[in-house]
Amino acid sequence: MGSKEIHCTNKLVKTLAMTDNKLPLMVFDVNETLLDMATLKSKINSLLGSNKGFGVWFEMLLHYSLVDNCTSNYHNFTELADATLEMAVKDLKADVTPKERKEALQTIKELSTYDDVPKGLQLLKENGFRLVTLTNSPSATLTAQMQHAKLTEYFEATLSIDTIKKYKPALETYTWATEQLSVNVSDAILVAAHGWDIAGALRAGMQAAFIEREGQSLYPLAPKPQFIGKNLIEVSKSIIAHYS
Amino acid sequence: MGSKEIHCTNKLVKTLAMTDNKLPLMVFDVNETLLDMATLKSKINSLLGSNKGFGVWFEMLLHYSLVDNCTSNYHNFTELADATLEMAVKDLKADVTPKERKEALQTIKELSTYDDVPKGLQLLKENGFRLVTLTNSPSATLTAQMQHAKLTEYFEATLSIDTIKKYKPALETYTWATEQLSVNVSDAILVAAHGWDIAGALRAGMQAAFIEREGQSLYPLAPKPQFIGKNLIEVSKSIIAHYS
Known part of the structure; x- marks a missing residue:
């Protein structure tokens, strides 16, 4: 100085x-x-009809982000979130439309x-x-x-x-x-x-x-x-x- | 020919x-x-006290296998299975000893x-x-x-x-x-x-x-x-x- x-x-x-x-x-x-993520968690659990729904989906989202990493692929986190939510819907046999998936995922912008x-x-x-x-x-x-x-x-x-x-x-x-x-x-x-x-x-x-x-x-x-x-x-x- | x-x-x-x-x-x-994996699934669900326990743990195991991949790290699948089961036990607040974890994981060798x-x-x-x-x-x-x-x-x-x-x-x-x-x-x-x-x-x-x-x-x-x-x-x- x-x-x-x-x-x-x-x-x-x-x-x-x-x-x-x-x-x-x-x-x-x-x-x-x-x-x-409490508000998103509650939205996803309700959408998937299971109180473990958010956990199942979010871990799958993280997993597939790394599937993209190690297969030299890339889709942004919003696309991945929707794709893995589609997979979680099938896994949990929920009755959910693509529009309902996208609306629920918008909640991520409204977290405190x-x-x-x-x-x-x-x-x-x-x-x-x-x-x-x-x-x-x-x-x-x-x-x-x-x-x-x-x-x-x-x-x-x-x-x-x-x-x-x-x-x-x-x-x-x-x-x-x-x-x-x-x-x-x-x-x-x-x-x-x-x-x-x-x-x-x-x-x-x-x-x-x-x-x-x-x-x-x-x-x-x-x-x-x-x-x-x-x-x-x-x-x-x-x-x-x-x-x- | x-x-x-x-x-x-x-x-x-x-x-x-x-x-x-x-x-x-x-x-x-x-x-x-x-x-x-039905017999392992039932063992892990019972260990974790949740019918979603196996799903939570197995997706976490797959996720962390790729965490190792993309951080230039390596532990074999048996070590990873135990480490992620330890994390799942904490997450689900189950009361499980390391010995009980290892015994449950041995079931993977007995699948039909x-x-x-x-x-x-x-x-x-x-x-x-x-x-x-x-x-x-x-x-x-x-x-x-x-x-x-x-x-x-x-x-x-x-x-x-x-x-x-x-x-x-x-x-x-x-x-x-x-x-x-x-x-x-x-x-x-x-x-x-x-x-x-x-x-x-x-x-x-x-x-x-x-x-x-x-x-x-x-x-x-x-x-x-x-x-x-x-x-x-x-x-x-x-x-x-x-x-x-």
């Missing part, structure tokens, strides 16, 4: 020192990490944040961290989701894998995201509530923070993330404490 | 002509295609064939087709499964992806399998009851035959297989008719 900074207030000196200290880039997963999310993001921003998203949803869905949940203002960039047409946890999704922000992959922390996403980020050389949302758990055969907490406030406080 | 064959019986001439005609290599998926399988395989063999397996299960499990189900005699080779350490439907699993038998990939037909397996084989350049087992359906965003039937007898008859 130049001589000018010597005369700054303590607060400014601290902010500048932290910037020099290269605080990690915070890379956020969106669905089930920031946004509570978990209660801890705005405060957790605010804490990170106040402490000088840069925040971005990295999601499997295509950009148009992501933009609608962020606006509806009033999260747009927190993020410097809202990245979707739709740009590179490979789904997380393919390793290149994480390295691509950090390249977009001119940050080394080891200087970024992925924050997610899914074991598979944490596993991919760590294998790509990122750091990772796991939020233990209801029904989620870490992949036992992957390395352990550096930060774990029950919600984003806990996770944010741990990260801030570690870098202060 | 040399002059010797001119004097053969009609039956032998037909067999030799078919061999010259390069009948396709028949490549069989095993679990849920040849072997009925679907009723149509022996006759369907026999029809293909009688008509001069070469039969091999291509499964995600590791070789030791596969050998035990084939012996228990009395299927060993039908197959010229029992291939497992464990040798190349990439799970189906990664494209290289299909090309590798045909290389092992010195057959062009387009001269092989994958027979499977899973949409993702059919999609991978077709994308790799194989032909494919789909068996419409209960609860299974084709992936709507993949090309359509050349052969479809309700069981292996139907599928085998279609293939034999096509090549006769």
Whole structure:
């Protein structure tokens, strides 16, 4: 730093020192990490006539995103969601029209944040961290989701894998995201509530923070993330404490 | 053919002509295609205390096999089965010990064939087709499964992806399998009851035959297989008719 900074207030000196200290880039997963899928879950369960319907379909959606990855194929997450919902409808012998499927899936644009999310993001921003998203949803869905949940203002960039047409946890999704922000992959922390996403980020050389949302758990055969907490406030406080 | 064959019986001439005609290599998926997982399903449902338990766990197992694929990782299917069952136990809040998990998973070695399988395989063999397996299960499990189900005699080779350490439907699993038998990939037909397996084989350049087992359906965003039937007898008859 130049001589000018010597005369700054303590607060400014601290902010500048932290910037020099290269605080990690915070890379956020969106669905089930920031946004509570409860309303979509209830819609899909009702459509499929089973209280396990959402679980069956969503795991199938994630599976087929990776079927596309490893067969050098690509369809965006909205197309995949509809195709796998069609398969789940057949599997569960439900009576559902294509129009009803598409209407139910629109609910993904109307999700609310978990209660801890705005405060957790605010804490990170106040402490000088840069925040971005990295999601499997295509950009148009992501933009609608962020606006509806009033999260747009927190993020410097809202990245979707739709740009590179490979789904997380393919390793290149994480390295691509950090390249977009001119940050080394080891200087970024992925924050997610899914074991598979944490596993991919760590294998790509990122750091990772796991939020233990209801029904989620870490992949036992992957390395352990550096930060774990029950919600984003806990996770944010741990990260801030570690870098202060 | 040399002059010797001119004097053969009609039956032998037909067999030799078919061999010259390069009948396709028949490549069989095993679990849920040849072997009925009903006994494992009932064991896992009881362990997890939910009649959807098996479905939740098995889809998670398939998902994480591809998480390994796309993070350049590998654990064999037995390890993956146990790790994802541990995750399913947490998800469904079941009370299960690691020993109970391992004991339940052993049931995979004690599956029976679907009723149509022996006759369907026999029809293909009688008509001069070469039969091999291509499964995600590791070789030791596969050998035990084939012996228990009395299927060993039908197959010229029992291939497992464990040798190349990439799970189906990664494209290289299909090309590798045909290389092992010195057959062009387009001269092989994958027979499977899973949409993702059919999609991978077709994308790799194989032909494919789909068996419409209960609860299974084709992936709507993949090309359509050349052969479809309700069981292996139907599928085998279609293939034999096509090549006769």
